Amino acid sequence: MQALRLLAPQQAELQEAPKPRPDRDEVLVRLVCAGICGTDLEIFNGAFPSRPPVTMGHEYAGVVAEVGDAVSNISVGTRVVSPGGWPCGQCHTCLRGDAQHCEDRRVLGSSVNGVFAEYFAVPAKILLQVPEGVDFDEAQSALSLAVCLRALSRIPRSYSRNVALLGSGHLALLMLQLLRRTLGGNVTLFGTDSDQIEIGRELGAPETVDARLPFEDRAGSFDVVIDCAGKAESLRQAVDLAAIGGTLLIAGVADNLTDGLRPSVLYHKELTILGSRGALGHYAEAVRLIDNGTVFVKPLISHRFSLHRADSALHAALNPTPGTVRIVIENELEASQDGSHAKER
Ligand SMILES: [Zn+2]
Ligand SMILES: [Zn+2]
Secondary structure (H helix, E strand, O other): OEEEEEEOEEEEEEEEEOOOEEEOEEEEEEEEEEEHHHHHHHHHHOOOOOOEEEEEOOEEEEEEEEEEEOOOOOOOOEEEOOOOOOOOOOOOHHHHHOOOOOOOOOOEEEEEEEOOOOOOEHHHEEEEEEOOOOHHHHHHHHHHHHHHHHHOOOOOHHHHEEEEOOOOOOOHHHHHHHHHHHHOOOEEEEEHHHHHHHHHHHHOEEEEEEEEOOOHOOOOEEEEEEOOOOOHHHHHHHHHHHHEEEEEEOOOOOOOOOOOHHHHHHHHHHOEEEEEEOOOHHHHHHHHHHHHHOOOOOOEEEEEEEEEHOOOOOOHHOOOOOOEEEEEEOHHHHHHOOOOOOOOO
């Protein structure tokens, strides 16, 4: 079978790989489609830990193709998604009940073989069944949406009156839809790509700002600033935009140093800074919000590549042209078998 393999940092290749065999408590999933997320790019660049050689990818929708001997909760043919990783269950942190911070977390596409392949094996216990009304194109974004839900759960509700959202990519445009639901008009999207900003407007962003232009006049005017951009300068921008007593939520991953951040501003504004990693416990809600039409995924899919061009898909994600939001990799063997009916949206 074909798989996109990370051989070393910044070196990935489409290769023939053996079809995995599921262990007793695992299932073999046949990929239908996968999405490339920012974390895949961090893994490729070496900014996020990984154990190459390893098959890349962690966000997907697929069909159960085979089940291990000890698996009884799920059957062949079930349409599934799953978290991108799972706790080891045995380390000190897991044993004290804090699986979110597991010291030996198994992560698809970084520490164990991932989903940019025709087939991949995952523990049966982590799978979620995709409901009838959600198609594979929608389901492949469930994990990113769960990441947004987990991030928002970090902010005390009463604080979220007036929110600035930094970034206009896939994560930000999912987050925007969640914020619209709870806050109505009090969300401002700061983007750096006109096409992405336009999608944000179509998805109901009440106010948008082109963050490539000066926006000093907005400094100090937001109770909550959410950084989905994951750029070094966005943390500085977030600190500038936050009001006195405001909260910063760091939902994007930037691994480079931040210039121009004046620490005394944190002191004078008495800012609260929250980080959010992963999505533990929010997957089922994410699938439900796609199913009930709260969140639209399809307008975010900007590019499609078949699995045998997964290396080109990765290249497109690493070198985005204007308007690039979600790049989807399709297993061409499966595309024609997608018999589900997406809701008209
Ligand atoms: Zn991801
Ligand atoms: Zn653990």
